[in-house]
Amino acid sequence: MTPERHQRILALLDKRQPDLTVCMEGVHKTHNLAAVVRTADAIGISDVHAVWKSDKMRVSGGSAVGSQNWVDVHGHKNTKDAIAELKRQNMQVLVTNLSDSAVDYREVDYTKPTAIILGQEKFGASPEALELADQDIVIPMVGMVQSLNVSVANAVVLYEAQRQRQLAGLYDKPRLSEERRQRVLFEGGHPIFAEACKRKGLPYPQIDEEGQIVASEDWWQKMQMTKDAWQNIDD
Template sequence: MITSPQNPKLKLVRALQGRAKTRRKEKAFLVEGVRLLEEAVKAKWPIRFVLYANNLNERGQELLNSLQDVDAEEVDSALLKSIGDTETSQGILAVLDKSQLPMPNSPDFLLILDQIRDPGNLGTLLRTAAAAGVDAVILPPETTDAFSPKVLRAGMGAHFHLPILSADWDQIKDRVGGLKVWLAVMAGDIAYTEADFKSPSALVIGGEAEGASQFARELAAMSVHIPMPGEMESLNAAIAGAVMLFEVVRQRELLG
């Protein structure tokens, strides 16, 4: 049992919790809780090690028992709780390899999340993208790290089923070749329901405070907006993204 706060595994967990730079250097990230680890196992994601407390619930114990040939080590429950990022510890966390799901060769539905800095919004958008059948999500510079603990929790397992690519704008331009790029803004050229999303498309959702960058505006062929007859000026990025992504789904389902 691990009882020392200076244990190397615990030091790595603390570093991965707070620093995107460490996650990049170590090529690893942290998941906490039974649900997220279940999703990782279901996706056969590479697991470096698991840390658990002796107060695991039945579901957590079943998960732990299912992990064959995985380095799993018990930690003093108070110590494990102290290094966790959640208010209520579920008694289990794991360090995973930061491997990447392969990008599709000929995508026809990409989502670009530009300057999304709120972890909850980014995680929710990734979860929505996975639900809407997006082929891949591309994250330009200035978007928050998709593998931070808060983004992972909000994503609810989307990371294990959805290709997520961090790229600069030159790389993004190459990736969207052959796709029509639509930019979501408050005062777009047309309402989002009037856009033709049936053909191969990429949709850009801009950040909460500053909106989309100039790079995104130059890349887009047209801009779209969500009509809002009420008194509010805007929706947050996660809600706006969900509305537009499922309009893409609706249009494509009509094609049969």
């Protein structure tokens, strides 16, 4: 890893907001999935959630342009499980929805741990999401349309969240765990070795202050061998 890349990854990690996230509920168009993840990365979000219609659905390519490599996407089989996980993390759960109880998205305190539910492109959030969410939010409009594209709505709300968090100083000091930082530094700075570790079942090594791998001689030897070869030695 070059010093320049190391510093760029450190700068990214220093701004990450582990208690701000979005959950895509049934969002299925590839360009929307990718755009949501790309905005999340730009805002400093480390994790996003998704209720997938199919096990085959994934965020890849398109307008994500590599953002999916820096944001962890957590899939859920249903809305109930997704929201339960978000609330387990003590997040207030907001849902974009035009209703009598909805408040202007700018009136919400996003300095609190927050998750934003983004409904499906055509039908919006499900009745279950509306029931389980803590608050409906709305983006005011004065034209003929009543809703924005889901990825655009996501960006509008997240940049308000970023604005509030910057004013509150939440971007001023690192907030990710050291374990998470080490993982991202290794996967982002040494992707070939990271892929080899996954393939061979090797643990990730530590990354030092210069961005270099710190590992035992045994680890380096196993890195140069096939998985079957070094497992036979261990046995």
